[in-house]
Each structure stands twice: as C-alpha cells, then as structure tokens.
Amino acid sequence: MPASSKAPTPPPVTPPMPTWDPKPVNVRPFPWLRPTIRIRLTLLYGGMFLMAGIVLLTIIYMLAANALQEGSELPVKILRGNFAATSNVCDLPSQSSGEIFTQAIQSCLQHQRAQALNTLLNRSLLALLGLTVVAFAFGYAMAGRVLSPLGRITRTAQRVAGSDLHRRIELGGPDDELKELADTFDEMLDRLDRAFESQRRFVANASHELRTPLAINRTLLEVQLADPQASPELAQLGKTLLATNERSEQLVEGLLLLARSENKIVDKKPVDLAEVASQAVDQARAEAQAKGVEMRGVRQQAFVQGNGVLLERIALNLVQNAVRYNVPQDGWVEVSTEPQQGCAVLVVSNTGPAVPAYEVENLFEPFRRLRTERTGSDKGVGLGLSIVRSVVRAHDGTITATPREGGGLEMRVVLPL
Template structure:
C-alpha cells in the first residue's frame, strides 16, 4: 500500500466514524423523543402552557384520577390510538434509519474521493521529489528542485535534497579530478624511467646486467603506462559530463581490427571481421576503448598459433550490437561475473599478463551509454561477449 492509499484510508475512516456517531446519535434522539411517555409528557406540557396562558389551572380530582372502566368503548378507542401511534413511530424510525444509511453510504463514497484528492495534494511535493530522484544519474547531478514554496516541512525537505545533490556533485567532481590528476602525474616519472632505459639500451656495448635491468624496466613501465591509460579511461567513463557525438561502431571496429592485425599475425590468431552500419550517440574515445579492450581480451586469452577471433557489428531491433568471440581455454559460466570486477582475474587468466581492467572498462563504458553487456562461455572454448547499445535516434 502506498502512503497515499494509507492517508486516504485514514481520512475516510475518520469521516466514517464521525458520520456513524452522528447518524446513531440522531436516530437515538428521535427514537427517545417519540416514545409514548415522551409524547404524553409533551402533550401534558402543552396543555398546561395553554391553560396558563388563559389564567386557568387543571383541577385535581379529589380521589385522584379515575380510570375508565376496563372493557368499555373508551378502552378500545384508546388501545387503537396507541397502536396507531406505535405503528406511526415505527414507520418514522424505519424511514429515518433507511434515509440515514443511504446518506451515510453516499457521504462515505464522497469522503473517499475527497480523501484521495486531499492525500494527493498533501503528498504532491514528496511525489515531485521522488520523480526528480528517479531521473537522477551521474550526468544530471547538477539539477535542483525549486525552493520557491513556503517554509514548511516539504520546503525544508526540498532544501535538504538539493544540499545532498550538491554534496554528491562535489564528491563526484573531486573523485574525477583526483583520478585524472593522479594518472597524469604518474606518467611523468614513467616517461623518465622509459627514457633512462632507452639510453642504456642505446649504448654501443652495455653490460649484460645493465641491459637486462633496462629491458625489465621497459616492461614494467609499459605495464604501468597501460594501467594509467586504463585508469584514465575509467575516470572518463565515470565522469558526469562526457562527449556525445554521432559514432558508427562499424567504423570503430574496422579501425581497431586494422590496428591489431600485426599483433594478431604475430600471435598466429586469425581475425574474422563482419560489420554493418551501427550508428550510436556516444563518446568516441570511450567507444573506441570498448572495442579495443574486447579485441585485446580476445587476443590475449587465445590459443597459440591456431586461434581465431570473430568480430561482428550490426544493428538489430533498435540496438547496435558488438559481438566478439574467440577460441581459448574453456570457462565455467560461474567464473564469468568475476571477470567484470576491477582488478579481478582468475583461473588460467591469472597466468597471462594484464591488470584486470579490460572487461570492467567495457562494462562501465556500456553502462554510461545506457547499454548492456552479456558474456558467456564459447561452445568451442573461449569467451563470447556481446555489447548492446541504443541506436542513434535519427538512424
């Protein structure tokens, strides 16, 4: 039950109780006022008032009132009048009860309708806040509720809600700035280390120990640089404001596959590309990284010398689909969710160089573009990942 229904029930119940008390009181009052004793007392009082107005008094019999002999005609007439009065009283009370119940039922229906309307009026500010909260996302934290209403409980609630939004917006901005600044600052010492290693390797006759150390430094710098790039991608994906442009995923996939072809040839992996137009609205950098991470994941965790990768891009039922499947070691369906957690790698994948951010970036980029990711084990081993994004409206 919603709060509006509960308030309606409470208001209607209050009216029903009050109306019931009123109807019952009116019925009992009329019933007590129409008893024979009450009518006789009223007639006696009226007679006394009429005689008093004329200056007369009702004489008291010396021996007290003399009742009419039983069985006479006066007794029969009195009994008939009494029966008629009792029947009339019963008819009046029954009619009063029927009309009162009918009026009570109609009033109850009107009361429920009025209570529903009143509850809606009372809860309208809360409903406005709920609708505003349901439309919020990381990209709309700059929205605020109007605060031009009275300074009441709902006005204070709106101001408190706006204050919470302001704090959330500041927290998101601070997080994005920290991630981006930290990544950029860390790239400076990495560049220095890479330059130092290159200087050592460029010597005409470096010692064996120096060469091995320089090569190891280059490997670690390359891994650190890849990690920084991934962190920057995540920071861009988590940003509340990012670019929305017309992008064709078919063109993105073609460029990514073309750039990865030399690496695939070196690994002995065949890439099968099949693309159709799939226009979307999104951040070109993030979408390029999404496809690149999927392809890099498919090449990295593949069979040596005889592996394959299938890349399909197409539009279908209002969505742009990117499907990349590969050969490789068999995976259990229960192990796949862990692959989409940041810095999480398991099974045979832990033996391959990587930092565990490839598929989490894919999931996050799809999320900020209002899309979805579906991954399942391949029928011949490996992994099949399908990303669905909304097609561009004009398309």
C-alpha cells in the same frame, strides 16, 4: 624402442551453470498500479472518512429506530365506534370490534415505522457514497499539495543523477519536516560536489604527474636501445625495463580511464555501434593473426547515444580480451552487432578456457583474473573488463558474461538507443 604416443587432450568442459539465481529480478505484473505515497494517503483519508460515516450512520439509525418505536405506541385503547380510512397506506376495517381495530392500527404504525427507517437508511447510504467520492477526491488533492515538495526533491535528485551536481532544491515555506529534508539534501549535494570536484582535480593532476616520468623513462630507454655500441646484456636489460615501463603506462591509463568512466555521460552524440566494433576488430587483427585466431562476425548498423571514444574502448577491450584469452590452435573470435527493440546489442564471443559460472562476476573486478587474486601475466593489467563495465553503466547499459559450452565466454553489451 617404439615411441610412446601421447593421448589427445580432451576439450575443456564448462562447469554447469548454478540452478539458483543469486539476484532475482522482481517484475511487477501491473507497473501502472504502483502504490505511491499519494495514493496510500488518499486511501487512508477516504477509508477513515468512510469508516467514520458508517459509524455515524449506524448511531443515527439506532437512535431514529428507538425514537420511532417510542412514538408509535397508542396512548389509548379503542373500545367501539365507526371509523373511515383517509389513505390506502394501511388496510383498516371499516366496522369491527375495538380490540381488532386497535391491533390493525398498531400493525399499520409498525409498517409505517419500518418503511420510514428503510427510506432513511437508503438515502443515508446514497449520501454517504457521494460524500465518500468527494472525500477521496479531496484527499487526493490535499495529498498532492502536501507531497509537492517531495516531487521537487525527486526532480532535483534525477537531475543530479545526470552528473549535474550544481543544482539545489532551495525549498521555501514553513520550517517543517520536508524543508528539513530538503536542506539536508542540499548539504549532501554540496559535499558531493566538493568531493567530485576534488576527484576531477586529482585525475587531472595524476594524469600529468604520472604520465610525464613514464614518458621520460620510455624515451631514455629507447635512446639507450638505439645505441649500436650497447652490450647484449645492456640491450636485454633495456628491453625488460621498456616492457615494464609500458606495463606501468597501461596501468596508469587504465586507472585514469576507470576513474573518468564512473560518472554519467552527459554530452551524448549518435554513434554507430557497428563502426565502433569494426574499428576495434581492425586494431586487434594483427595480434589475432600472430596468435592464429580467426576474426569473424556480422555487424549490422545500430546507432546509440553516447561517447564515441568510450564506446570504442568497450569494443576494443572486449575484442583484445577475447584474442588474448583463447585456445592455442584453431581459435576464433566472433564480433557482432544488431539493433533490437529500444536498444543496440554488441556480442563478443570466443573460444578459450572453461570458465566456471561462479567466477564470471569476479572477472569484472579490478585486478582480478580467472582463478587468481591478482594479475601476474603479460596479457594486461587486469582493468579491461572493469573499464568496460564502468563505461557501460555510464551509458545506462548492461553487460553480461555467459560461459560457452566447450570453453570461452560470450560477452553481451546492451545499450539504450
């Protein structure tokens, strides 16, 4: 009977990327024209002054026109006589009938009235324009003076964002809304400081209380496994318990590192991202050779400001994930670094199973894996990418994951210089 030939397995196909962007990025075309509260208050003050000036100028113009209209009427009627012009403002006849001469004088008075109103309007508009400029400048200065406590609150908040929770605003002055806001902010900082201090104490206590019994268990199991008189069943049980204990140790270490990496990095030093990536590759090389995964990539020197141990954890977690989640044969992992404009980039790409685009974001959640809600294999505890994202955020960086055509992922970490 002929042997049945097995059809070759087609390569995995990556699901198409979604055509919609779930998180649109709003980019201002002119960021220097940001409508701050100070500018808006200045425009409000200046606009109100301009509107009030226009209304006042209109009323004055109407009253002046009415007064000139009533004052320009002749109280007499000229019947006859000879007259001589004293100025060239109006073209008056030297000899004419009384009626024609009266009409000429009335026309002259109307012309002088219109000219006076025009002069009044022009000069009033110039004065209003100058006062409007002064009003805008005065409004800008007053708005800055009124909003100066908000600037102090903002600067304090920016310092607090750098993990300096001991700073307080302590705003003085009258008991107004801004002082109430500053006092409320100080109370919030007090509560946050106490909460973070409790978290730090918990992490320190948990680090000791959780590691100690696990280390004791590991020692007892290793001593038992070293006993040559132990039965095969007992030795197998010891190996199983030792693997379970090692997994628990990894889980504890991951949770503690995840808790510590949620805060901003204050003490930063220059770190070569290429050296960090090379150390991670060297540590994962033995595992990669055992799985038949090729390690490759070009790593250019790129210095960033950060914590060297945490940055090494970023690279190591990404490389280990790329090695463990790979294809059974002819797999590869490419690790590269390069400096760019204002930042340094670490890229880790690999062959592997197809990853749907809609599941990429879930990979960064704790204890989440592809197509499973909870971890259930021996490839790790499910905290690797969560730790990576927390450490990257603590360094003010970004991490993105993009599915590759044919399977696998491309992880791109961008860190500021």
